[in-house]
Amino acid sequence: MSLQSPLSKVLGRGSAKNGVGHWWAQRVTASALILLTGWFVIELLTLPGLDYGSVAAWVHAPLSAVLLSLLVGTLVYHSQLGVQVVVEDYVASKGVKVLTMLVVNFVHVLLGALGVFAVLRVAFGAAV
Amino acid sequence: MAKRERPLSPFMHYRWQYTNTLSILHRLTGIFLAFGLIALVYWLVALAGGPEQYADAAAVLSSPLGTLALVAWSLSFFFHFLNGIRHLFWDAGHGFELKVARQSGWAAFIGAIVLTAIFWTVLAVQMGGAA
Numbered sequence: 474m475s476l477q478s479p480l481s482k483v484l485g486r487g488s489a490k491n492g493v494g495h496w497w498a499q500r501v502t503a504s505a506l507i508l509l510t511g512w513f514v515i516e517l518l519t520l521p522g523l524d525y526g527s528v529a530a531w532v533h534a535p536l537s538a539v540l541l542s543l544l545v546g547t548l549v550y551h552s553q554l555g556v557q558v559v560v561e562d563y564v565a566s567k568g569v570k571v572l573t574m575l576v577v578n579f580v581h582v583l584l585g586a587l588g589v590f591a592v593l594r595v596a597f598g599a600a601v
Numbered sequence: 602m603a604k605r606e607r608p609l610s611p612f613m614h615y616r617w618q619y620t621n622t623l624s625i626l627h628r629l630t631g632i633f634l635a636f637g638l639i640a641l642v643y644w645l646v647a648l649a650g651g652p653e654q655y656a657d658a659a660a661v662l663s664s665p666l667g668t669l670a671l672v673a674w675s676l677s678f679f680f681h682f683l684n685g686i687r688h689l690f691w692d693a694g695h696g697f698e699l700k701v702a703r704q705s706g707w708a709a710f711i712g713a714i715v716l717t718a719i720f721w722t723v724l725a726v727q728m729g730g731a732a
Contacts, residue, residue: 507685518724548638584642591648
């Protein structure tokens with residue numbers, strides 16, 4: 474006799490109360506980052522220079538602004554997922570684990586918001 | 602009753618090999634790169650702050666300590682990038698053969714060093730040209 478409810482049997486999730494969402498999201502963001510970081514590195518190397526004028530003009534362009542925003546957002550997401558795995562693996566105490574993850578998540582959301590806002594501010598600002 | 606041999610946890614008896622090193626390096630570079638996000642966002646926020654703030658941030662990032670950190674971040678990035686592609690192939694069920702795994706491991710390790718060298722050489726030429 475199983476003590477599992479029919480719903481939990483169908484969902485097939487164990488004590489983690491979670492499916493493959495985390496694992497899959499890490500792979501999807503990794504794949505996206507191959508493209509986005511590849512683009513970013515090539516752009517950095519082909520800019521006329523890394524002075525304020527060159528970089529601001531680059532971020533002001535619509536395509537760069539959108540791809541940079543996606544880059545920051547995807548980096549933050551991928552980083553949060555990765556750091557979470559490490560915290561779950563190495564932090565044994567439940568209380569410390571929850572507190573660490575709270576800080577990790579807050580910092581990642583903050584970095585993402587700051588990064589995207591900064592890009593949009595340059596993008597919507599006056600042309601350089 | 603004879604004392605039975607109890608199974609040992611893997612970490613008690615696994616021989617240290619290149620695969621362990623690459624695996625732990627993937628985590629270490631990942632964590633290190635998470636801190637690199639702070640530098641990336643700092644650079645973008647300084648850009649949004651205007652020419653003076655950007656000049657301040659550029660001075661910090663091009664200081665000896667800043668440059669050392671950027672080189673370490675770029676090396677970590679290229680390794681995590683190449684080794685991450687290995688992981689994605691494994692996830693798809695390819696490249697598990699010992700020989701292939703060894704070769705791809707070396708490729709990720711040496712490729713990261715080569716790409717970092719190319720990156721900074723091109724960047725130096727670009728900066729030299731702009732000055």
